Amino acid sequence: xxxxxxxxxxxxxxxxxxxxxxxxxxxxxxxxxxxxxxxxxxxxxxxxxxxxxxxxxxxxxxxxxxxxxxxxxxxxxxxxxxxxxxxxxxxxxxxxxxxxxxxxxxxxxxxxxxxxxxxxxxxxxxxxxxxxxxxxxxxxxxxxxxxxxxxxxxxxxxxxxxxxxxxxxx
Numbered sequence: 001x002x003x004x005x006x007x008x009x010x011x012x013x014x015x016x017x018x019x020x021x022x023x024x025x026x027x028x029x030x031x032x033x034x035x036x037x038x039x040x041x042x043x044x045x046x047x048x049x050x051x052x053x054x055x056x057x058x059x060x061x062x063x064x065x066x067x068x069x070x071x072x073x074x075x076x077x078x079x080x081x082x083x084x085x086x087x088x089x090x091x092x093x094x095x096x097x098x099x100x101x102x103x104x105x106x107x108x109x110x111x112x113x114x115x116x117x118x119x120x121x122x123x124x125x126x127x128x129x130x131x132x133x134x135x136x137x138x139x140x141x142x143x144x145x146x147x148x149x150x151x152x153x154x155x156x157x158x159x160x161x162x163x164x165x166x167x168x169x170x
Contacts, residue, residue: 088116106162106163111157141154
């Protein structure tokens with residue numbers, strides 16, 4: 001009987017000790033699996049780095065190609081007329097507004113009124129966005145003509161950006 005009691009006490013003590021260790025083991029195993037998943041994600045991200053560096057270099061090169069500087073309103077006018085003629089937009093009038101001086105750059109705003117179709121308007125806006133130099137559309141109003149709804153009357157306000165000294169600063 002004494003042997004049975006001692007055996008049950010040893011087995012019971014070992015069971016409690018092993019149950020506690022098994023619980024800790026399961027917790028650590030879960031943490032290890034989580035850490036392995038994170039590690040695999042980090043390795044996958046590191047594998048993408050050369051592609052990202054290549055895309056970054058291409059973007060830098062394309063930005064260098066788009067770095068036409070606007071030194072005066074006539075440069076903006078020339079670029080605007082070039083984009084309008086290639087897209088098929090007929091500019092009725094344009095008005096250059098006062099340049100706005102900022103800390104490190106200068107804005108050269110221009111207001112234009114023109115007539116176009118939807119297709120030529122899209123080509124014009126795409127040409128402004130992708131043309132060399134830094135031009136942005138600040139405001140656009142489009143209304144159809146009463147006698148011919150396929151022709152649109154458009155009023156647009158653009159801004160071209162340039163460095164304070166007339167060229168972009170590095």
